[in-house]
Amino acid sequence: MKILYFAWIKSKVGVGEEDVAPPASVTTVGALIDWLKERGPGYGAAFAELKVVRAAVNQEHVGLDHGIGPRDEIAFFPPVTGG
Amino acid sequence: MIRVQREDFDPGHEIATLVGRDKGIGGVVSFVGLVRDVADSAAISAMTLEHYPGMTDKELARIDAEANTRWRLSKSLIVHRYGRLEPGDRIVLVVTASPHRDDAFEACRFLIDWLKTRAPFWKLEETSAGAEWVAARASDDTAAARWIKKT
Numbered sequence: 719m720k721i722l723y724f725a726w727i728k729s730k731v732g733v734g735e736e737d738v739a740p741p742a743s744v745t746t747v748g749a750l751i752d753w754l755k756e757r758g759p760g761y762g763a764a765f766a767e768l769k770v771v772r773a774a775v776n777q778e779h780v781g782l783d784h785g786i787g788p789r790d791e792i793a794f795f796p797p798v799t800g801g
Numbered sequence: 802m803i804r805v806q807r808e809d810f811d812p813g814h815e816i817a818t819l820v821g822r823d824k825g826i827g828g829v830v831s832f833v834g835l836v837r838d839v840a841d842s843a844a845i846s847a848m849t850l851e852h853y854p855g856m857t858d859k860e861l862a863r864i865d866a867e868a869n870t871r872w873r874l875s876k877s878l879i880v881h882r883y884g885r886l887e888p889g890d891r892i893v894l895v896v897t898a899s900p901h902r903d904d905a906f907e908a909c910r911f912l913i914d915w916l917k918t919r920a921p922f923w924k925l926e927e928t929s930a931g932a933e934w935v936a937a938r939a940s941d942d943t944a945a946a947r948w949i950k951k952t
Contacts, residue, residue: 725923800852800893801913
């Protein structure tokens with residue numbers, strides 16, 4: 719699956735985009751975060767405080783319990799500040 | 802209609818183009834957001850707006866469609882810029898045109914409140930202390946919350 723990171727989450731993770739293949743047991747956005755956090759300190763820092771992390775699946779806002787699949791585009795970002 | 806672009810826009814030209822020759826329009830309301838030179842008492846030299854290409858267009862289109870279901874609008878337009886901007890620069894334009902002013906006023910306010918909490922943009926401010934990502938404001942959530950439909 720394709721994962722995108724934006725704003726300070728991108729800075730902490732160190733890349734803006736990557737392809738990952740988590741195990742089949744990772745079926746929700748929340749489980750994906752837990753899995754990503756094991757990949758290195760940058761991920762740990764990016765996802766340390768989940769109340770300032772938002773997610774989108776296939777370019778729609780979703781909650782952490784939202785389901786994910788291998789062909790999905792998942793994005794992580796801070797609360798938006800446009801306008 | 803929605804547009805996401807790096808370039809500046811001319812509000813007068815945008816309004817005239819949007820209204821066109823539609824003689825059924827009785828009122829037009831517009832909102833133009835600008836880059837301030839101060840944030841939380843720190844002087845700002847520039848601001849860079851990052852966005853999520855693809856989702857930004859979709860989300861703005863969803864917000865625009867929602868306004869058009871809630872109010873009677875003849876035309877509506879959102880133009881949002883991204884990239885590096887300086888104090889005084891225009892960031893966003895919202896225009897609503899309707900046969901009657903109430904719909905135009907309310908829809909315009911809804912669009913700017915709603916997009917502030919939903920459109921995937923992030924502001925990186927440059928001050929003398931360095932560059933810092935702007936945190937979302939609780940007041941923006943409060944402003945958007947009053948448009949959440951009661952079921």
